[in-house]
Amino acid sequence: MRDFKILLCDDSLLVRKKMKDALTEKGYQALFEASDGEEAIAICQKEKPDLVLMDIVMPKKDGLEALAEIKNFDSSIHVVMVSSIGTQGKLMQAIKLGADNFLQKPVTTEAIVAIIEKIQSGGGEG
Amino acid sequence: MFAQYFGHFLLNRGLVSADNLERAMAAQKETRVKLGVLAINIGYMTADQVEEVHQAQTRMDKRFGEIAVELGYVTNEQVSELLSSQQTEHLALGQSLIDLGIMNYERFSSALNQYKAEHSLSDEQFESIIRGDIEALLQAQLLKGSLAGNRQWTDYINLFAKNCIRFLDSDIRLEQRAAGVNTPYDWVVQQPLANADRSLLRATALAGSEAAFLQLASVFAGEAVNEPGEMMEAAVGEFLNLHNGIFLVNESNQGLELDLNPQSVVRGAEFRSEQQTKAVIRVVGSRFEFDLIVENLAELA
Numbered sequence: 001m002r003d004f005k006i007l008l009c010d011d012s013l014l015v016r017k018k019m020k021d022a023l024t025e026k027g028y029q030a031l032f033e034a035s036d037g038e039e040a041i042a043i044c045q046k047e048k049p050d051l052v053l054m055d056i057v058m059p060k061k062d063g064l065e066a067l068a069e070i071k072n073f074d075s076s077i078h079v080v081m082v083s084s085i086g087t088q089g090k091l092m093q094a095i096k097l098g099a100d101n102f103l104q105k106p107v108t109t110e111a112i113v114a115i116i117e118k119i120q121s122g123g124g125e126g
Numbered sequence: 127m128f129a130q131y132f133g134h135f136l137l138n139r140g141l142v143s144a145d146n147l148e149r150a151m152a153a154q155k156e157t158r159v160k161l162g163v164l165a166i167n168i169g170y171m172t173a174d175q176v177e178e179v180h181q182a183q184t185r186m187d188k189r190f191g192e193i194a195v196e197l198g199y200v201t202n203e204q205v206s207e208l209l210s211s212q213q214t215e216h217l218a219l220g221q222s223l224i225d226l227g228i229m230n231y232e233r234f235s236s237a238l239n240q241y242k243a244e245h246s247l248s249d250e251q252f253e254s255i256i257r258g259d260i261e262a263l264l265q266a267q268l269l270k271g272s273l274a275g276n277r278q279w280t281d282y283i284n285l286f287a288k289n290c291i292r293f294l295d296s297d298i299r300l301e302q303r304a305a306g307v308n309t310p311y312d313w314v315v316q317q318p319l320a321n322a323d324r325s326l327l328r329a330t331a332l333a334g335s336e337a338a339f340l341q342l343a344s345v346f347a348g349e350a351v352n353e354p355g356e357m358m359e360a361a362v363g364e365f366l367n368l369h370n371g372i373f374l375v376n377e378s379n380q381g382l383e384l385d386l387n388p389q390s391v392v393r394g395a396e397f398r399s400e401q402q403t404k405a406v407i408r409v410v411g412s413r414f415e416f417d418l419i420v421e422n423l424a425e426l427a
Contacts, residue, residue, distance in 0.1 A: 011388060012360040012361075012363060012364040012367070013356045013357055013359075013360035014346075014347050014357060014360040014361045014364050015360070015364055017357075057367065057371075057386045057387070057388050057389075058388055059388045059390075083371065084367055084368045084370065084371020084372065084374075085371045085374050085375065085385075085386060086371070086375050087374055087375050087378035087383070088378060089378065089383055104371075104375070105368055105371060106293075106368060
């Protein structure tokens with residue numbers, strides 16, 4: 001669990017803090033934060049996280065563009081979209097760009113942990 | 127939510143004083159609604175009949191329901207129905223007003239009727255409202271005049287009320303503010319909605335005093351936010367973003383694809399809404415008041 005690296009990417013400090021607090025409590029320690037798509041890409045290149053929890057609507061570079069770029073240079077990084085816009089259209093777009101899963105906000109810790117465990121057990125295509 | 131409107135109505139019509147309303151609302155959470163109030167609410171018994179049963183109860187050791195059935199005012203089936211009915215907040219408020227001696231059954235009953243008459247409600251509409259139907263309530267209270275007949279606005283505001291209750295405060299009331307009112311706001315969080323090809327944007331915003339924003343942020347974040355800064359902006363912004371996201375999903379289900387721009391927070395003086403047509407809704411909660419500003423979303427369709 002210690003080595004499982006998770007990048008939390010959301011432009012809202014509150015969302016990042018809530019996810020970070022919840023995951024820290026569950027024992028995950030290798031947590032990184034980004035507040036837009038550009039930062040997320042930079043951290044992915046440097047840290048090679050196992051999982052990115054990625055918001056969609058963000059300034060500078062949105063989550064779908066960042067998803068495409070991340071999957072392009074390292075398709076082994078799992079990217080799960082966490083967005084308030086859970087429309088069929090956004091879902092299809094995200095899947096087409098290689099997203100591993102899609103959670104609609106507000107998300108529960110249980111939902112995130114279930115996704116992490118699925119990835120850790122090798123069933124990450126979710 | 128009807129309890130807030132009904133309480134406000136009682137206050138506005140001079141039927142209770144502000145102090146007494148506050149006392150009753152504070153006591154209301156602990157109040158168990160009794161059969162008499164339930165029967166008046168649904169129209170099975172008159173206030174006089176309820177008083178009569180209460181008088182009889184002082185003379186004999188029987189339950190309210192038993193006596194009411196014996197006197198032929200209700201049937202056993204109706205008693206069972208009342209006992210299993212949903213006890214909405216306005217009833218708890220009514221019971222609390224009666225228990226505290228602020229109103230009697232007669233005045234409670236006539237206040238309900240007066241509310242119904244003043245809002246020109248049919249029996250059916252009124253029944254939906256007292257059963258807790260938020261859309262029926264907002265239809266009667268808010269979605270009239272310039273807001274009527276605009277499906278996107280109606281849906282947006284109905285959903286906003288539900289999200290306020292879900293994420294912020296169950297005790298809220300929404301009121302339309304007169305167009306052209308220029309309230310100086312300390313802070314505004316704004317998030318434009320876009321049409322499918324993103325050629326058109328219409329603003330949505332939450333605007334209020336700094337105190338209101340700090341309260342709103344604290345409630346939504348579930349922790350104290352005591353000064354303006356990134357956490358206040360993130361919390362209020364995320365509430366609007368969450369609401370707008372859910373609205374987009376609902377619209378998409380109705381066949382209208384919309385998109386969102388990122389939210390941003392500005393000082394009140396820097397906020398500009400270019401559109402002439404907009405809805406300005408005052409949201410009154412027990413701990414805060416702020417405005418919801420929505421430009422004409424029907425134009426995105």
